[in-house]
Amino acid sequence: xxxxxxxxxxxxxxxxxxxxxxxxxxxxxxxxxxxxxxxxxxxxxxxxxxxxxxxxxxxxxxxxxxxxxxxxxxxxxxxxxxxxxxxxxxxxxxxxxxxxxxxxxxxxxxxxxxxxxxxxxxxxxxxxxxxxxxxxxxxxxxxxxxxxxxxxxxxxxxxxxxxxxxxxxxxxxxxxxxxxxxxxxxxxxxxxxxxxxxxxxxxxxxxxxxxxxxxxxxxxxxxxxxxxxxxxxxxxxxxxxxxxxxxxxxxxxxxxxxxxxxxxxxxxxxxxxxxxxxxxxxxxxxxxxxxxxxxxxxxxxxxxxxxxxxxxxxxxxxxxxxxxxxxxxxxxxxxxxxxxxxxxxxxxxxxxxxxxxxxxxxxxxxxxxxxxxxxxxxxxxxxxxxxxxxxxxxxxxxxxxxxxxxxxxxxxxxxxxxxxxxxxxxxxxxxxxxxxxxxxxxxxxxxxxxxxxxxxxxxxxxxxxxxxxxxxxxxxxxxxxxxxxxxxxxxxxxxxxxxxxxxxxxx
Amino acid sequence: xxxxxxxxxxxxxxxxxxxxxxxxxxxxxxxxxxxxxxxxxxxxxxxxxxxxxxxxxxxxxxxxxxxxxxxxxxxxxxxxxxxxxxxxxxxxxxxxxxxxxxxxxxxxxxxxxxxxxxxxxxxxxxxxxxxxxxxxxxxxxxxxxxxxxxxxxxxxxxxxxxxxxxxxxxxxxxxxxxxxxxxxxxxxxxxxxxxxxxxxxxxxxxxxxxxxxxxxxxxxxxxxxxxxxxxxxxxxxxxxxxxxxxxxxxxxxxxxxxxxxxxxxxxxxxxxxxxxxxxxxxxxxxxxxxxxxxxxxxxxxxxxxxxxxxxxxxxxxxxxxxxxxxxxxxxxxxxxxxxxxxxxxxxxxxxxxxxxxxxxxxxxxxxxxxxxxxxxxxxxxxxxxxxxxxxxxxxxxxxxxxxxxxxxxxxxxxxxxxxxxxxxxxxxxxxxxxxxxxxxxxxxxxxxxxx
Ligand SMILES: Cc1ncc(COP(=O)(O)O)c(C=O)c1O
Numbered sequence: 001x002x003x004x005x006x007x008x009x010x011x012x013x014x015x016x017x018x019x020x021x022x023x024x025x026x027x028x029x030x031x032x033x034x035x036x037x038x039x040x041x042x043x044x045x046x047x048x049x050x051x052x053x054x055x056x057x058x059x060x061x062x063x064x065x066x067x068x069x070x071x072x073x074x075x076x077x078x079x080x081x082x083x084x085x086x087x088x089x090x091x092x093x094x095x096x097x098x099x100x101x102x103x104x105x106x107x108x109x110x111x112x113x114x115x116x117x118x119x120x121x122x123x124x125x126x127x128x129x130x131x132x133x134x135x136x137x138x139x140x141x142x143x144x145x146x147x148x149x150x151x152x153x154x155x156x157x158x159x160x161x162x163x164x165x166x167x168x169x170x171x172x173x174x175x176x177x178x179x180x181x182x183x184x185x186x187x188x189x190x191x192x193x194x195x196x197x198x199x200x201x202x203x204x205x206x207x208x209x210x211x212x213x214x215x216x217x218x219x220x221x222x223x224x225x226x227x228x229x230x231x232x233x234x235x236x237x238x239x240x241x242x243x244x245x246x247x248x249x250x251x252x253x254x255x256x257x258x259x260x261x262x263x264x265x266x267x268x269x270x271x272x273x274x275x276x277x278x279x280x281x282x283x284x285x286x287x288x289x290x291x292x293x294x295x296x297x298x299x300x301x302x303x304x305x306x307x308x309x310x311x312x313x314x315x316x317x318x319x320x321x322x323x324x325x326x327x328x329x330x331x332x333x334x335x336x337x338x339x340x341x342x343x344x345x346x347x348x349x350x351x352x353x354x355x356x357x358x359x360x361x362x363x364x365x366x367x368x369x370x371x372x373x374x375x376x377x378x379x380x381x382x383x384x385x386x387x388x389x390x391x392x393x394x395x396x397x398x399x400x401x402x403x404x405x406x407x408x409x410x411x412x413x414x415x416x417x418x419x420x421x422x423x424x425x426x427x428x429x430x431x432x433x434x435x436x437x438x439x440x441x442x443x444x445x446x447x448x449x450x451x452x453x454x455x456x457x458x459x460x461x462x463x464x465x466x467x468x469x470x471x472x473x474x475x476x477x478x479x480x481x482x483x484x485x486x487x488x489x490x491x492x493x494x495x496x497x498x499x500x501x502x503x504x505x506x507x
Numbered sequence: 508x509x510x511x512x513x514x515x516x517x518x519x520x521x522x523x524x525x526x527x528x529x530x531x532x533x534x535x536x537x538x539x540x541x542x543x544x545x546x547x548x549x550x551x552x553x554x555x556x557x558x559x560x561x562x563x564x565x566x567x568x569x570x571x572x573x574x575x576x577x578x579x580x581x582x583x584x585x586x587x588x589x590x591x592x593x594x595x596x597x598x599x600x601x602x603x604x605x606x607x608x609x610x611x612x613x614x615x616x617x618x619x620x621x622x623x624x625x626x627x628x629x630x631x632x633x634x635x636x637x638x639x640x641x642x643x644x645x646x647x648x649x650x651x652x653x654x655x656x657x658x659x660x661x662x663x664x665x666x667x668x669x670x671x672x673x674x675x676x677x678x679x680x681x682x683x684x685x686x687x688x689x690x691x692x693x694x695x696x697x698x699x700x701x702x703x704x705x706x707x708x709x710x711x712x713x714x715x716x717x718x719x720x721x722x723x724x725x726x727x728x729x730x731x732x733x734x735x736x737x738x739x740x741x742x743x744x745x746x747x748x749x750x751x752x753x754x755x756x757x758x759x760x761x762x763x764x765x766x767x768x769x770x771x772x773x774x775x776x777x778x779x780x781x782x783x784x785x786x787x788x789x790x791x792x793x794x795x796x797x798x799x800x801x802x803x804x805x806x807x808x809x810x811x812x813x814x815x816x817x818x819x820x821x822x823x824x825x826x827x828x829x830x831x832x833x834x835x836x837x838x839x840x841x842x843x844x845x846x847x848x849x850x851x852x853x854x855x856x857x858x859x860x861x862x863x864x865x866x867x868x869x870x871x872x873x874x875x876x877x878x879x880x881x882x883x884x885x886x887x888x889x890x891x892x893x894x895x896x897x898x899x900x901x902x903x904x905x906x907x908x909x910x911x912x913x914x915x916x917x918x919x920x921x922x923x924x925x926x927x928x929x930x931x932x933x934x935x936x937x938x939x940x941x942x943x944x945x946x947x948x949x950x951x952x953x954x955x956x957x958x
């Protein structure tokens with residue numbers, strides 16, 4: 001008989017994580033494996049067995065065996081260990097962590113979309129082809145550009161695809177020597193990396209207070225030879241959170257040199273319906289649907305990176321292209337002789353594009369303009385409320401210098417009190433706020449992007465959190481080195497992780 | 508609805524805090540000449556109810572595996588997956604999180620991706636894996652780029668039996684690199700180790716062979732990779748199907764150095780071709796050359812296990828033009844689906860699943876081969892997909908079957924699949940979802956169509 005007084009060895013220490021709540025450690029799924037358990041069953045074989053030559057058969061795959069209930073518990077527990085847009089303020093600059101409407105998720109999961117095979121005949125998939133064609137036209141209109149390709153899988157993939165089109169255009173026009181691509185010194189890392197993949201050499205152009213230095217741009221064009229320049233990659237609004245007022249002038253400079261202007265559209269959220277890249281001289285650009293058009297980031301993807309190009313570049317877009325015929329029917333066109341070819345399997349991130357269509361359709365033209373206005377309002381409001389404590393190199397409302405949808409702070413006076421930028425960021429986690437983007441576009445900065453879907457209450461709470469952290473830095477800077485103290489783990493040792501990388505679990 | 512939440516009263520007080528009167532003041536920075544003063548020419552905003560209606564209508568305008576019997580494959584497969592995946596993946600904590608840059612706020616996704624990497628290593632029989640690339644096609648291009656970079660060599664030998672989309676994407680990516688792509692001829696639908704040997708030289712960076720290949724045939728990876736390794740620095744690149752790994756020899760068992768594949772069969776809906784999942788595994792020696800995100804296990808300040816992004820110095824945000832790849836956003840949530848799928852099936856389930864596919868495909872192939880006028884195109888061993896020579900053009904068979912609610916396969920001469928075969932050839936895939944009744948009914952229809 002067991003009595004309560006008996007000192008039994010307990011599993012509480014070895015298996016502390018049996019329900020939701022405070023859990024210091026969640027064992028790996030491999031550590032939970034119990035041979036003989038199954039998460040899901042399969043129907044019995046209903047045909048005669050075929051011969052199965054022994055020399056083809058491999059060793060069993062060493063996968064964990066878990067019953068369905070414990071499987072659900074595992075992934076539910078893991079989900080408790082994540083910050084998310086649903087659960088937290090997530091002002092990650094340049095990433096546009098706006099609300100992800102659930103109607104979009106529902107739409108993409110409809111069997112009439114989700115179950116389609118990518119090689120079906122066009123006449124069986126008219127509904128989804130219509131949706132894709134409409135998405136194309138929406139994105140053309142928003143960009144003010146001639147033609148959109150929906151194929152790229154993400155922003156970086158869009159950069160690569162559009163640069164390929166630009167290079168193909170020059171090759172086709174007897175200017176294959178144009179292999180230089182300029183990019184601002186504060187460009188996102190994918191810009192130069194995409195250039196390299198296209199075989200282009202990258203030349204960095206100086207930026208001053210976030211804006212492109214026109215003199216430096218002109219000087220570099222002269223120095224490297226206008227005839228060698230393929231394109232200039234610019235992000236506008238730029239990575240300092242500012243709209244570059246010189247943009248039309250920049251376009252002229254590039255066009256005078258016979259080169260093209262490429263726009264990284266990561267920050268489109270701030271200008272939707274307020275100005276259009278095609279109208280200020282952009283020749284090609286990419287969108288990130290997972291930023292601007294509310295498709296979820298899913299712990300890192302999938303996104304989509306449709307590109308919009310002008311008439312000159314249209315015939316070089318990748319295949320297939322979704323088209324509407326004169327009779328109003330839709331088809332996929334593989335026959336584009338000048339196309340750069342294929343950049344991915346099949347057609348594109350269709351499931352993501354369905355969400356994008358649903359979002360744009362929910363907003364309409366006026367809604368999209370309101371999105372831009374509210375995203376800019378929210379960012380300027382936060383900047384205005386925080387600037388006395390968190391210095392902002394590019395924000396000076398009294399001089400008429402506002403930010404776009406995000407702002408950059410370099411909190412120098414706080415950093416001089418014996419804390420690091422990481423300390424500040426990690427302390428934000430203790431207040432349930434996801435830290436902003438760090439150290440980019442300048443060192444020791446936080447790039448804060450609240451997005452238009454946040455309420456004033458959330459913004460005000462964030463201000464309180466940031467001021468509270470500043471007060472802690474005044475009174476007890478040491479304590480910030482300990483942050484985070486309230487999260488599921490304390491600070492992770494990233495240096496050790498890189499020094500002796502462990503990428504897979506060995507039992 | 509545009510999902511904003513600021514009311515007009517709140518806007519007024521916020522503008523006051525900023526020190527401006529009008530929202531337009533914040534946009535003064537956009538020069539007047541380039542301001543867009545119209546309203547975008549888009550359809551009027553729809554309420555959620557209207558959206559639901561419109562979407563249901565558009566979805567109803569599609570017919571496919573949800574209301575027909577599907578035998579189409581060629582790189583996207585109609586597999587079963589448990590409902591629990593959709594349920595778990597809908598959790599906002601997964602759906603609406605970003606790339607796990609901040610380890611302490613992202614332990615959930617980091618641990619799940621670490622488990623995914625481990626499962627991928629085990630599935631392929633290799634040492635390490637990344638947290639995904641875009642799809643199978645871009646995985647092939649990334650693998651070739653990694654081999655070229657790691658070996659300093661210039662030639663890529665590619666099986667002519669590689670999926671044509673993968674081949675075309677590879678061509679796109681290699682077009683701007685100082686590299687040459689050489690195609691290995693097929694004999695009866697497969698690559699012989701002798702052909703590898705004949706084309707191999709000391710400048711060969713890698714040999715890329717897919718198995719099951721574009722025809723569904725199982726290649727002689729062991730023979731071909733042994734031949735490839737006769738050049739000491741040449742990489743053996745296996746393009747694999749993750750379901751086949753449940754039964755057949757894995758890339759690592761056959762001597763592969765890099766294994767890449769399309770992860771869609773692992774619990775990911777076909778969705779007309781995307782989003783899918785690029786799988787990428789390799790031997791330990793490539794750890795600093797890998798493209799994409801890598802998750803490492805470490806400890807926190809109190810010594811507890813913790814997970815974080817690691818070896819980021821390979822990546823574009825640190826290395827810019829010298830990065831191993833330009834990839835940033837990957838296919839995170841699809842990797843999450845795949846890891847949940849593999850966990851749900853487990854070791855025994857994966858074996859069972861692969862066997863169901865194998866035996867059902869062989870049953871159907873046997874029955875079709877008995878039909879008058881039909882024959883299998885190849886003699887070699889296959890997994891769950893095979894090419895059939897038909898007595899009529901595949902297009903006619905597809906049209907006739909469509910009327911009977913069947914998607915009989917892929918027309919091998921279609922430009923959509925790069926015209927790999929003749930107009931009378933049909934590529935047929937069979938998954939565990941097909942019942943004997945469906946297989947028999949399909950055979951009957953094929954018999955009638957040819958009569
Ligand atoms: C300015 C900018 N450019 C490009 C990218 C790359 O886009 P993606 O992650 O979709 O490939 C990002 C994403 O973080 C970005 O912020």
